[in-house]
Amino acid sequence: METMKIVGALIGVIMAIKPFLEAIDYLKGKKKSVHVTGSIEEASRPATLADVVAVKKDLDAFRAETVAQHNQAAVAAQKRVTDIGQVVEAETKSVEEKIDHLSDRVNDFVKALHERVNEVTRSVDQHSGQLPMILRGLESSQRATEGLNKRLDDMLRLARD
Numbered sequence: 001m002e003t004m005k006i007v008g009a010l011i012g013v014i015m016a017i018k019p020f021l022e023a024i025d026y027l028k029g030k031k032k033s034v035h036v037t038g039s040i041e042e043a044s045r046p047a048t049l050a051d052v053v054a055v056k057k058d059l060d061a062f063r064a065e066t067v068a069q070h071n072q073a074a075v076a077a078q079k080r081v082t083d084i085g086q087v088v089e090a091e092t093k094s095v096e097e098k099i100d101h102l103s104d105r106v107n108d109f110v111k112a113l114h115e116r117v118n119e120v121t122r123s124v125d126q127h128s129g130q131l132p133m134i135l136r137g138l139e140s141s142q143r144a145t146e147g148l149n150k151r152l153d154d155m156l157r158l159a160r161d
Contacts, residue, residue, distance in 0.1 A: 014055045
């Protein structure tokens with residue numbers, strides 16, 4: 001008998017929760033209005049089999065709805081992760097292509113620079129053999145210029161005297 005009273009009280013408490021479940025549905029927008037009936041005395045009465053079945057049905061529906069919402073949220077999150085993954089993959093591919101393009105340009109620049117250095121080196125090598133002859137020519141020109149300067153100085157002195 002005591003067990004039945006405890007079970008009845010528990011079912012009564014569950015029945016008292018039912019209006020709150022309806023209020024939750026109302027807040028979620030699933031119901032247009034909330035109709036609360038009953039009293040504490042009604043909730044504390046011994047439960048009938050119909051009460052137990054109704055509460056179980058409500059709890060099962062609530063559980064199924066919650067599971068469905070979690071499943072929908074999980075599917076949406078997975079889709080979002082997939083979308084983000086695709087964007088990251090596309091951006092990574094784009095960056096890799098840009099890096100490859102820049103790498104090719106740098107390699108072309110380095111190759112052209114090496115060719116130019118080789119040209120300058122060959123030119124220096126060609127002209128380095130002529131350098132002693134050019135230096136002798138410059139020394140000869142310098143001596144000739146010094147000789148001309150000396151003659152001009154002598155002529156200016158004679159013209160002044």
